[in-house]
Amino acid sequence: MSQLTTNAIRPGMKVELENEPYLVVNNEFVKPGKGQAFNRIKVKNFLTGRVLEKTFKSGEKLELADIEEVRMRLLYTDQDGGVFMHDETFDQLHISFTTIKESAKWMKEDISYEVILYKGNAIDIMPPTFMELQVTETAPGVRGDTASGRVLKPAVLETGAKIQVPIFIEEEEHIKVDTRTAEYVSRV
Amino acid sequence: MSPGFDLIKDRASMLAKTRAFFAERSVLEVDVATLIPYPQLDAYIEPIKADSGYLHTSPEYEMKKLLAAVPCDIYQLTHVFRKEEIGRVHLAEFTMIEWYRMQKTLIELSEETLALIQLFLGEKKIERCTFSSLWDAFVPPDAKGPKELLFDDYIASNLSPEKLYVVEDFPTESAALAKIENGVAKRFEIYLGGLELANGFWELSCPVEIKKRFETQNALREKEGKGPFPIDEAFVNASANLPDCVGVSVGFDRLMMQKRKEDQVKNVFLSSITGS
Numbered sequence: 001m002s003q004l005t006t007n008a009i010r011p012g013m014k015v016e017l018e019n020e021p022y023l024v025v026n027n028e029f030v031k032p033g034k035g036q037a038f039n040r041i042k043v044k045n046f047l048t049g050r051v052l053e054k055t056f057k058s059g060e061k062l063e064l065a066d067i068e069e070v071r072m073r074l075l076y077t078d079q080d081g082g083v084f085m086h087d088e089t090f091d092q093l094h095i096s097f098t099t100i101k102e103s104a105k106w107m108k109e110d111i112s113y114e115v116i117l118y119k120g121n122a123i124d125i126m127p128p129t130f131m132e133l134q135v136t137e138t139a140p141g142v143r144g145d146t147a148s149g150r151v152l153k154p155a156v157l158e159t160g161a162k163i164q165v166p167i168f169i170e171e172e173e174h175i176k177v178d179t180r181t182a183e184y185v186s187r188v
Numbered sequence: 189m190s191p192g193f194d195l196i197k198d199r200a201s202m203l204a205k206t207r208a209f210f211a212e213r214s215v216l217e218v219d220v221a222t223l224i225p226y227p228q229l230d231a232y233i234e235p236i237k238a239d240s241g242y243l244h245t246s247p248e249y250e251m252k253k254l255l256a257a258v259p260c261d262i263y264q265l266t267h268v269f270r271k272e273e274i275g276r277v278h279l280a281e282f283t284m285i286e287w288y289r290m291q292k293t294l295i296e297l298s299e300e301t302l303a304l305i306q307l308f309l310g311e312k313k314i315e316r317c318t319f320s321s322l323w324d325a326f327v328p329p330d331a332k333g334p335k336e337l338l339f340d341d342y343i344a345s346n347l348s349p350e351k352l353y354v355v356e357d358f359p360t361e362s363a364a365l366a367k368i369e370n371g372v373a374k375r376f377e378i379y380l381g382g383l384e385l386a387n388g389f390w391e392l393s394c395p396v397e398i399k400k401r402f403e404t405q406n407a408l409r410e411k412e413g414k415g416p417f418p419i420d421e422a423f424v425n426a427s428a429n430l431p432d433c434v435g436v437s438v439g440f441d442r443l444m445m446q447k448r449k450e451d452q453v454k455n456v457f458l459s460s461i462t463g464s
Contacts, residue, residue, distance in 0.1 A: 007272045029275025032344060032384060034362045035336040036232050037273070055337060059272065 003061040006039035014046075014067040017054065021046040021065035021118050029058065046116070046123055068117045069126075074109055082107055084115060084125075095122045103127055105161040106179050127179045132188050133157040134174050141167035152184075192461035195448075199458065202444060205307055206265060206285060213300075215261040215287055220250035222266060226420035230364070231408035234271035236280075243269035246437055247286050248365075249423045252391070255288055256429040263287035265440070277383060277453050283440035290433050294390045297434040298354050298376050301386045305352065305378065308443040312380070313350065318357040318372075344382025353379040365392045365401065380446060388436035395424045 006027070009015065013024045022043035031037040037058035044051045046067070056062070072084035072093065081096035093115065097104050099122055103113075106127035114126035138155035152164040157177070165184045169175060174188040207217065227235040227242045228249060235242040244250070247264045254262065268284045285304070289297055306312060326342040347353055356376045358366070363373035366389040378386040392398055399419065406416035444456040454460055 005272075007274055029273065029278050030337070030340050031232075031273065031275075031278065032336055032339045032382075034230075034232070034358075034364055034387070035339075036334060038334070038337060038340075 002064050004064060006041070006056045006058055006060050006062065009039070009041060009062060014065040015041075015043065016063040016065040017043065021067050021123070025051065031058070046118060066119045068120075069114050070117060071112050072115045073112050074107055076109055077107055084113065087112070093122060095125060099123060100125055106131060106159055108133065108159050129179060130176055130185065131159075131179055132174055132176050133159060133161070135165065135169060135171055138165060138169060138171055140170065195456065195461060196458065198448065199444060199456070202308060202440070202447070203265065206304070206440070209304055209307060210263045210287065213261070215263050215289070218251065218254060218262045218264050219266070220247050220254060220264060222247070222268075224250060226423070227417045229402045229405050229417050229419065231405045231412060231414075234273075234414075236269045236271045245270050246284060248435070248437075249420060251286065251288060251435075252430055253423060253426045255431060255433065256426040259290055259431040259433075261287070261289050276451070277442060277445070279441065279453055279457060282453070282457075284437050285440050286435065286437040288391070288433050288435040290431055292434055294356075294374055294376060294388060294434050297388050297436055298356075298378070301378060301388060301436050301438060302352060302354070304438060305380075305385055305443060308447045309352075309380070312352045313348075314352045314354065316354045316356065319355055319359065320357065320372075322355060340382070344379070347379055347381045349381030349383075351381070352385075355379060363392075363401070364389065365398065366390055367392050383442060383446070384439075385442055386436055386438045388434065391430060391433050391435050393427050393430040393432070395427050398427050399424050 007029070009024055009027045011024050011026055015022050015024060022045055024041060025044055026042040028040045029037065030040055039056050039058050040053055041056060042051065042053045070086060072086050075083045075085050075092070081094055081100060083092055083094050085092050095115070100107070103125050108131070111128065111131070115122050116124040116126065134157065135155050136158050139153060141153065151166055153167050154162060155165040155169065156162055161182060163177060163182050163184060165175065169187070176185040176188055177183065178185050210217065222244050223238055223241050224244050225241045228245045233245050235245050246268050247266055251262060251264060264286050266284055267281055269281050271280065274280055302314060322343050326346050327338050328342070331338050331342065354376055357372035358375050360368050360371065360373050363375070366373045366375035368374065374390040376388045377384055402419050409416055441453050441456050445453045448456055450456055
């Protein structure tokens with residue numbers, strides 16, 4: 001496995017610490033006055049999402065995590081998860097809901113996802129930043145709500161995601177959503 | 189006006205003001221070699237190896253050799269190089285102002301350094317303290333870990349970012365080439381909040397003691413698995429003729445960073461304009 005010294009570690013890199021994969025969030029070089037240098041590296045655990053800060057002696061070597069991102073299309077979902085297919089190799093992969101966790105609410109057939117593999121096993125999926133989805137459930141907009149400053153109302157989308165939409169949006173309309181924040185962007 | 193032009197003008201203006209500051213005080217500008225035959229010997233400062241020597245990590249050794257030959261007040265405004273020092277307030281190549289004064293005490297030198305710093309930052313509140321008083325005030329007695337991290341965690345984070353701190357009398361293990369008196373290293377550092385801006389010394393001139401300090405640094409290097417460096421004997425021998433003097437170095441780019449309210453020191457380096 002390849003290694004990098006602390007000074008070459010940049011945000012966005014993936015490192016292996018105590019047998020778990022981490023995403024590097026920040027790397028601060030610390031060298032007060034005359035003395036040794038250290039790197040305080042903030043990392044986020046790919047598996048648990050926990051963020052922690054680790055301090056290393058500057059120049060120490062860190063192992064890069066065996067993390068790979070592949071683009072795969074969702075073929076269908078079943079009761080335990082989803083079956084994804086690689087567009088070029090046609091390899092298929094079943095990924096369970098326990099692995100997918102939060103992203104499950106953005107699962108739609110025939111959409112391409114970034115599947116994150118750790119040592120060859122899927123550990124997460126990333127939906128496209130923007131998705132166009134149908135509103136399946138929302139109360140009709142009531143005139144007068146605008147005047148009281150309430151311009152948003154809850155809605156459920158075809159994937160099951162619950163978000164806030166403007167009051168003029170009706171059931172069965174298609175809207176564009178930002179999956180990072182679960183926020184309404186526009187009508188399609 | 190483009191932001192790039194503004195930075196060029198600002199740096200040019202501060203370089204000119206720095207030179208005028210020393211001209212008013214009859215301190216002469218020198219430009220000693222930056223490519224030197226022997227690496228500077230410090231366990232925690234790595235020089236960059238060049239084809240026929242090393243890029244200097246500070247102009248100290250060559251300036252002191254010059255002082256030993258011709259004692260006079262001198263300053264140098266130069267780029268220095270330190271391998272792998274890259275961070276929010278560190279650059280592998282940065283701009284240093286270093287000067288030596290013959291007839292001044294360490295306190296007078298710190299006053300002069302504060303005057304230079306305030307050319308960039310405007311007038312600031314100043315607090316004088318010793319290293320041990322800061323340590324006792326902020327570091328819990330049961331805190332464990334390398335002293336550099338304890339300093340960063342407990343002291344640097346507690347200093348007011350609006351104030352200049354002159355920290356004096358350091359532990360002897362971080363004496364570098366400062367004289368030791370009454371069990372403390374006679375040197376000072378100036379901080380703006382937790383940001384180190386200057387490093388001043390009452391200069392050691394005893395060749396035997398200098399050689400001993402170099403050997404200690406080499407032993408530390410070996411312990412760190414870095415391998416010892418050859419000793420610049422010409423520098424050690426010349427130290428015998430070094431006049432009684434004080435010297436200080438100031439980080440020009442960090443001053444520019446504070447002056448321009450930048451968060452990253454690389455933003456005040458001209459390569460930030462060209463993106464190289």
